[in-house]
Amino acid sequence: MADQLExxxxxxxxxxxxEEETVGRVIGEIRAFDAGFDIVVVDDGSxxxxxxxxxxxxxxxxRLPFNLGIGGAVQTGYRFAFEHGYDIAVQIDGDGQHDPxxxxxxxxxxxxxxxxxxxxxxxxxxxxxRSSFARRVGIKIFARLVSLVxxxxxxxxxxxxxxxxxxxIALFAADYPHDYPEVEATVMCVKHxxxxxxxxxxxxxxxxxxxxxxxxxxxYYMTKVLLAIFVGLFRRNxxxxxxxxx
Amino acid sequence: MTPLPVSIAxxxxxxxxxxxxxxxxxxxxxxxxxxxxWLLTGVVLLGLSLWRGxxxxxxxxxxxxxxxxxxxxxxxxxxxxxxxxxxxxxxxxLSDQNTILAQRLALLEQHVRED
Numbered sequence: 046m047a048d049q050l051e052x053x054x055x056x057x058x059x060x061x062x063x064e065e066e067t068v069g070r071v072i073g074e075i076r077a078f079d080a081g082f083d084i085v086v087v088d089d090g091s092x093x094x095x096x097x098x099x100x101x102x103x104x105x106x107x108r109l110p111f112n113l114g115i116g117g118a119v120q121t122g123y124r125f126a127f128e129h130g131y132d133i134a135v136q137i138d139g140d141g142q143h144d145p146x147x148x149x150x151x152x153x154x155x156x157x158x159x160x161x162x163x164x165x166x167x168x169x170x171x172x173x174x175r176s177s178f179a180r181r182v183g184i185k186i187f188a189r190l191v192s193l194v195x196x197x198x199x200x201x202x203x204x205x206x207x208x209x210x211x212x213x214i215a216l217f218a219a220d221y222p223h224d225y226p227e228v229e230a231t232v233m234c235v236k237h238x239x240x241x242x243x244x245x246x247x248x249x250x251x252x253x254x255x256x257x258x259x260x261x262x263x264x265y266y267m268t269k270v271l272l273a274i275f276v277g278l279f280r281r282n283x284x285x286x287x288x289x290x291x
Numbered sequence: 292m293t294p295l296p297v298s299i300a301x302x303x304x305x306x307x308x309x310x311x312x313x314x315x316x317x318x319x320x321x322x323x324x325x326x327x328x329w330l331l332t333g334v335v336l337l338g339l340s341l342w343r344g345x346x347x348x349x350x351x352x353x354x355x356x357x358x359x360x361x362x363x364x365x366x367x368x369x370x371x372x373x374x375x376x377x378x379x380x381x382x383x384x385l386s387d388q389n390t391i392l393a394q395r396l397a398l399l400e401q402h403v404r405e406d
Contacts (some may be wrong), residue, residue, distance in 0.1 A: 085405070110395050111388050149373045224324060265327075273323050 046149055049156045050077040053132040056083045058122030059104070060115060061139025065094040071137060072102040074145040085125050086139065089118035095139070115205075120221035124191045127218035127286055135208040143206040147246040151208040154242040161239035163208045164231065165246035166201035179260070183267060187228055194274060199243055206246060212239055212285070220283035229271050234276055237285070293343050297360045301340035309333040328377055332370040337361055
């Protein structure tokens, strides 16, 4: 795998919001896995030293002038990857819940040419994951629904630990969902005939900071995502960015 | 009791609202985030116009025995107020962000000219 990776221009997109305590470690761990990975930290309007810490560690830092939400932040990363001609992009949260040593698992299907988007799932195998009851039920419902829509088994629709090839980068740079993007992004990929694969990974407890999904917001989250999936079925596809577009 | 033509007209109107909102989302002219309140408005009004007994009961609670459809108007007005208030907060946020963007752009321009 290392040889194959060596020939590809590769980047890790790290969305971060007030993660000064963990983002440095995440950068270090990505480097430890593969020093050839460029790293772009997208600072989604942090009020702490997230951007400073990331810049000190030598990552590219894109500071958004105000909070765009996770979807807007991640898409900024994909735009960066598209414009700078990267072949492969991986998405790793700045809060430390994604373990860069698990990267080979989500990269393997891409390198083997079996998938255009590969998602690391907490649920399909060796990973153990603790979560609140309501959250687990919500995740189950979405997993069922998304599996139905994309006609393939999906277990973890909310995982932000994913890898895409150039086709995926071009698509996400052109169009990426806004508020709670992972579920919709997965559906979108399949609608665009990109091949999706899910692999089991181990995830850690979040390093610091609270999950962006609080109890009050989960109702809004469910409704909005259900609506988005439903409307998405009737929507024309966005056009992925053309290569000479940059 | 609510006159039947009133119920039919109200149902048709709220259904039309739902269809228009759906089409706006589908054609990407309206984001889901801003559509939810409109959809809720449409669903509640549609429900109240079809469920005629319910409308009567609710009208009874408020002592509006003579003309129950008044409740439809009141509920509609309430939802429109909610949408408007929501938009006021959205506009406030957008205008704050716009200020930040203009300041960033001006500073950046100055920076570029200096170099």
